[in-house]
Amino acid sequence: MPLFEIGQEVWVASWGRTEYREVCPDCGGSKKAVITLFDGNSYDVACGNCSSGYNPPSGTIKLHQYAARVLLMTISGIRTGCGMGGVEYQLDYSGGSCWSYKDTDVFLNQEDAQVRAQEIALEKNTYDHDRFLQKEKQDRTWAWNVTYHRQEAKRALQSYRYHMEKLGLSQEAEAKFPSKVKK
Numbered sequence: 001m002p003l004f005e006i007g008q009e010v011w012v013a014s015w016g017r018t019e020y021r022e023v024c025p026d027c028g029g030s031k032k033a034v035i036t037l038f039d040g041n042s043y044d045v046a047c048g049n050c051s052s053g054y055n056p057p058s059g060t061i062k063l064h065q066y067a068a069r070v071l072l073m074t075i076s077g078i079r080t081g082c083g084m085g086g087v088e089y090q091l092d093y094s095g096g097s098c099w100s101y102k103d104t105d106v107f108l109n110q111e112d113a114q115v116r117a118q119e120i121a122l123e124k125n126t127y128d129h130d131r132f133l134q135k136e137k138q139d140r141t142w143a144w145n146v147t148y149h150r151q152e153a154k155r156a157l158q159s160y161r162y163h164m165e166k167l168g169l170s171q172e173a174e175a176k177f178p179s180k181v182k183k
């Protein structure tokens with residue numbers, strides 16, 4: 001059953017966030033990791049934890065700091081029996097935006113909303129920090145990258161030797177090769 005009614009002013013437990021950067025826990029800001037394969041050879045590889053997409057690693061990770069925030073809002077709609085079976089309130093915030101909040105985050109007085117808002121901020125900060133420390137499968141990806149590049153380099157070297165031989169050039173002719181191509 002809804003505790004509040006449409007048109008009523010209530011305090012809502014919410015949060016605000018600011019962005020900050022932390023030194024990457026995998027590479028310690030060096031932007032690279034060393035992978036040692038079974039044969040004892042070590043390779044420097046670009047850190048996969050602090051790079052996003054095709055961008056090179058930055059040595060830092062973007063994180064968010066969440067802070068408790070309470071808002072005075074007016075209830076403009078009530079939905080019951082949705083999701084987990086709880087009550088959801090639609091609330092109008094000054095500025096014309098409409099948000100919806102679960103009944104567990106809506107309160108009659110500001111102090112109760114503040115307590116809940118602090119809980120939410122703590123949960124979010126803990127979650128973000130735990131994810132920051134998780135390495136997931138990065139090590140495997142890096143090892144796979146090293147194996148891949150090693151195979152490709154070997155293949156390219158074999159191909160290079162083959163074509164040099166077909167051209168009747170020794171491998172030592174490599175340095176002179178560009179001038180021969182120009183003719």
Ligand SMILES: [Zn+2]
Nearest residue numbers: 024027047050
């Ligand atoms: Zn890194």
